Amino acid sequence: MTSDATETLSARLDRHADRIFERMIAWRRDFHANPELGNQEHRTAGIVAEHLERLGFDEVRRNLGGSTGVIGILKGGQPGPCVALRADMDALPVREATGLDFASVKTADWGGETVPVMHACGHDAHTAVQMAVAEILATERDAIKGSVMLVFQPAEEGPAPDWQGLSGAERMVADGAFDDPKPDAFFCFHVLQDERPGTAGEIRVHEGDGTYAMNLMRIKIHGRGGHGAYPWRTVDPLLIGAQILTALQAIPAKNVDVNENAVTLSIGIFKGGTKFNVIPETAEMEGALRFTDGESGPYLESRVEAVAKGIAEAAGGRAEVDWYMRVPLVHNDPELLRRMRPSLERAAPADKPVVDVESCFLDDVSNFSSIAPLVFFTVGVGLDTDDPARSGFHHEPSFQVNEAGLATALRAMVNLAVDYGYDSARNDG
Ligand SMILES: [Zn+2]
Numbered sequence: 001m002t003s004d005a006t007e008t009l010s011a012r013l014d015r016h017a018d019r020i021f022e023r024m025i026a027w028r029r030d031f032h033a034n035p036e037l038g039n040q041e042h043r044t045a046g047i048v049a050e051h052l053e054r055l056g057f058d059e060v061r062r063n064l065g066g067s068t069g070v071i072g073i074l075k076g077g078q079p080g081p082c083v084a085l086r087a088d089m090d091a092l093p094v095r096e097a098t099g100l101d102f103a104s105v106k107t108a109d110w111g112g113e114t115v116p117v118m119h120a121c122g123h124d125a126h127t128a129v130q131m132a133v134a135e136i137l138a139t140e141r142d143a144i145k146g147s148v149m150l151v152f153q154p155a156e157e158g159p160a161p162d163w164q165g166l167s168g169a170e171r172m173v174a175d176g177a178f179d180d181p182k183p184d185a186f187f188c189f190h191v192l193q194d195e196r197p198g199t200a201g202e203i204r205v206h207e208g209d210g211t212y213a214m215n216l217m218r219i220k221i222h223g224r225g226g227h228g229a230y231p232w233r234t235v236d237p238l239l240i241g242a243q244i245l246t247a248l249q250a251i252p253a254k255n256v257d258v259n260e261n262a263v264t265l266s267i268g269i270f271k272g273g274t275k276f277n278v279i280p281e282t283a284e285m286e287g288a289l290r291f292t293d294g295e296s297g298p299y300l301e302s303r304v305e306a307v308a309k310g311i312a313e314a315a316g317g318r319a320e321v322d323w324y325m326r327v328p329l330v331h332n333d334p335e336l337l338r339r340m341r342p343s344l345e346r347a348a349p350a351d352k353p354v355v356d357v358e359s360c361f362l363d364d365v366s367n368f369s370s371i372a373p374l375v376f377f378t379v380g381v382g383l384d385t386d387d388p389a390r391s392g393f394h395h396e397p398s399f400q401v402n403e404a405g406l407a408t409a410l411r412a413m414v415n416l417a418v419d420y421g422y423d424s425a426r427n428d429g
């Protein structure tokens with residue numbers, strides 16, 4: 001190849017991206033046809049880890065985040081910082097109705113129940129793109145300044161109902177997955193199906209804080225079971241639960257300055273009991289606390305616990321509150337975003353410049369902000385006007401990904417991984 005000697009690094013990266021595109025789509029379709037639920041991504045993680053080992057990554061760590069997480073570390077040919085990229089691997093308990101020839105027909109166990117499984121959020125695309133990034137970086141490792149850490153994370157969408165303890169990004173942080181080496185920056189993208197035709201490949205990014213934070217709770221109420229005809233011999237956990245559920249609504253209404261913090265508290269699961277004439281021993285509820293003031297989490301949690309425990313004790317029972325997942329605000333570091341903006345702009349299609357938006361949806365990648373500055377952006381995967389089938393939104397059975405948009409995602413992630421070292425080297429000098 002006579003052009004190689006004079007070709008610039010960024011031109012080479014673009015050429016690698018074009019060349020790997022078809023294989024990346026094949027990986028994506030394979031993951032799509034074989035989706036796996038949170039903390040069960042064994043097949044996916046196995047494919048990812050073998051791929052990184054085959055590429056000669058210096059280190060490949062498996063079974064992270066309490067389950068299937070994989071981290072691959074590639075040392076570049078020149079000294080420099082450590083940059084981390086994240087892809088999530090999990091699918092959702094949704095029955096696919098896209099009619100695609102690689103549609104999922106898989107089922108899996110989800111807290112003791114058999115459920116259909118579908119990549120209805122696009123994490124199949126995230127994983128495939130990051131595998132392609134891995135291959136391009138391995139090919140160009142001599143040109144890389146510093147090291148690249150590729151993070152393949154389990155359970156972004158939360159754990160199964162019977163999962164114990166933390167999971168996902170929060171668990172990886174708690175387990176010390178980023179202690180050595182400690183990344184200097186995190187980059188992450190999410191596909192965005194916004195249902196406007198012609199948005200494939202459009203990059204959108206916000207500066208500062210995203211919409212809201214979310215803390216997930218599980219409340220277990222212990223009473224004393226017995227005969228429904230003799231309630232005075234029992235402590236009814238369902239009645240306690242009903243009172244807790246109602247009383248919790250007073251927290252956003254009465255404990256929060258509505259000028260500074262928008263708070264919602266929703267219970268999505270309330271279960272207990274087996275028969276009409278048996279008062280059960282226990283009842284359980286699960287719900288989400290969402291809030292726009294990222295600092296207010298501990299206070300809101302303490303209010304929930306005081307209300308739940310106080311009501312249960314007043315009735316002669318007991319309540320336990322378990323916070324099993326915390327998703328902070330997605331904070332896009334303004335300084336890092338400003339510095340890396342040219343890398344995003346170079347990846348964007350000529351007719352679709354980078355769009356600045358006010359905010360973004362939640363993603364548990366926000367937990368990585370406690371380690372290093374983060375930039376999270378979306379890449380459009382809206383279907384084109386002449387596509388016959390309409391796609392649903394994320395988490396809907398008809399959700400689809402316009403694969404043409406993934407070319408932008410790939411270029412953006414490769415640029416960020418490579419450029420970060422060069423920019424840092426310039427700053428250091
Ligand atoms: Zn999702």
Ligand SMILES: [Zn+2]
Pocket residue numbers: 121122123156190
């Ligand atoms: Zn998602």
